[in-house]
Amino acid sequence: MYQMTELQKKIQGAMPDLLLKMEEPLCNHTSFKIGGPAEVMAFPSTVEELQKLLRWAKAEEIVPVVLGAGTNVLAPDEGLRGLIVCTKGALMGLTQEDDTSVTVMSGVSMARAAGFAADLGLSGLEFAHGIPGSVGGGLYMNAGAYGGEMKQVAEKTVFMDLEGNLHVAEGEQQDFSYRHSAFTGKPGVIVSGTFRLTPKPAEEIWDTMRVLMGKRKASQPLDMPSAGSTFKRPVGGYAAALIEQAGLKGFQVGGAAVSQKHAGFVRGAVASRQKIIDDCVVLCLNAGSDSGVGDKIADLHLRKLPDSRFLAALQNAGFQIVAQGARGQSGHSGYLFDSIHLHSSLEISGL
Numbered sequence: 001m002y003q004m005t006e007l008q009k010k011i012q013g014a015m016p017d018l019l020l021k022m023e024e025p026l027c028n029h030t031s032f033k034i035g036g037p038a039e040v041m042a043f044p045s046t047v048e049e050l051q052k053l054l055r056w057a058k059a060e061e062i063v064p065v066v067l068g069a070g071t072n073v074l075a076p077d078e079g080l081r082g083l084i085v086c087t088k089g090a091l092m093g094l095t096q097e098d099d100t101s102v103t104v105m106s107g108v109s110m111a112r113a114a115g116f117a118a119d120l121g122l123s124g125l126e127f128a129h130g131i132p133g134s135v136g137g138g139l140y141m142n143a144g145a146y147g148g149e150m151k152q153v154a155e156k157t158v159f160m161d162l163e164g165n166l167h168v169a170e171g172e173q174q175d176f177s178y179r180h181s182a183f184t185g186k187p188g189v190i191v192s193g194t195f196r197l198t199p200k201p202a203e204e205i206w207d208t209m210r211v212l213m214g215k216r217k218a219s220q221p222l223d224m225p226s227a228g229s230t231f232k233r234p235v236g237g238y239a240a241a242l243i244e245q246a247g248l249k250g251f252q253v254g255g256a257a258v259s260q261k262h263a264g265f266v267r268g269a270v271a272s273r274q275k276i277i278d279d280c281v282v283l284c285l286n287a288g289s290d291s292g293v294g295d296k297i298a299d300l301h302l303r304k305l306p307d308s309r310f311l312a313a314l315q316n317a318g319f320q321i322v323a324q325g326a327r328g329q330s331g332h333s334g335y336l337f338d339s340i341h342l343h344s345s346l347e348i349s350g351l
């Protein structure tokens, strides 16, 4: 018989009206379809509910992990203990502010935000239409595609710290750069974003979005579980080109493989496990090292890493971890690392 943990009993007693899921499989909330049970997953549907939750967690000395649409994370097979605050489908709402701006809550999908703006005849979010994450996740890492990025249109971001205080970051305070923002690695939750857009006929905007989606479908393995591009773009090059140059297109480890369609994607198969994806990423780096383009490949930034076990495995495999932006906290397994700069001096064998 299932026994509730202390945390589960406490949070249910303290917030009976909040939507909570206990021992919820993370694989149901990640695009890799990977991840064991989360002890408590909370879905706050208003800013007030989020505030109450974060203040309660603070008083209990619990540091929550934040999850958006789960399209840029690799969750641990063994699951996560503690509190996961999930915004997707929870913190919802879209508002037109004035003739050229809209405010979107963080749990709204990028596709929905782009469609909302298009229907209002407002251009600027077309690039975001095919990115499968939430607006909160997009602002968090300055998501971008096809020459567009959040930086170009995000006027203002509202952020709640772990004490439940709201902060407004405007313009340059958002500190956007390539797949990074002022909120990357900062403890707290992005609540909403306000976007400054440009009037344009709605049909033209939808046409552009259809063209971009067509390009995406033609070049990306959208039918397979993945988290999109696995590696950040190295300076002056493209990760996919380097991986292809290293002869790794189609390279497989267990159920994981470097996509034939897009070498920048490491994709899983149904029922892959985190460890297999890890292995595939590590072996990509290793094989790159072996083939002469390794220095460049080793300079890539891994965008999504699971936990401290993986770091240990990398270190054991001969990687020196040069810099690390960790977002995991003690009490959790160190999940959701933002960027790790790897340097390898490996002689590879055994592939």
Ligand SMILES: Cc1cc2nc3c(=O)[nH]c(=O)nc-3n(C[C@H](O)[C@H](O)[C@H](O)COP(=O)(O)OP(=O)(O)OC[C@H]3O[C@@H](n4cnc5c(N)ncnc54)[C@H](O)[C@@H]3O)c2cc1C
Residues within 6 Å of the ligand: 031, 065, 066, 067, 068, 069, 070, 071, 072, 073, 087, 106, 130, 131, 132, 133, 134, 135, 136, 137, 138, 139, 140, 141, 142, 143, 144, 145, 183, 188, 189, 190, 191, 220, 222, 226, 227, 228, 229, 327, 336
């Ligand atoms: C098929 C596919 C294609 C993709 N194509 C692109 C692309 O073209 N361009 C691109 O940039 N990315 C792409 N991605 C990656 C991903 O969709 C984006 O990075 C997206 O912005 C992640 O948002 P998310 O809501 O899924 O974040 P999650 O994966 O849930 O979380 C990622 C990080 O953001 C943090 N986070 C999420 N929401 C919040 C919040 N509200 N407050 C604070 N922190 C938060 C999490 O804690 C975590 O550290 C693709 C992914 C897939 C699967």
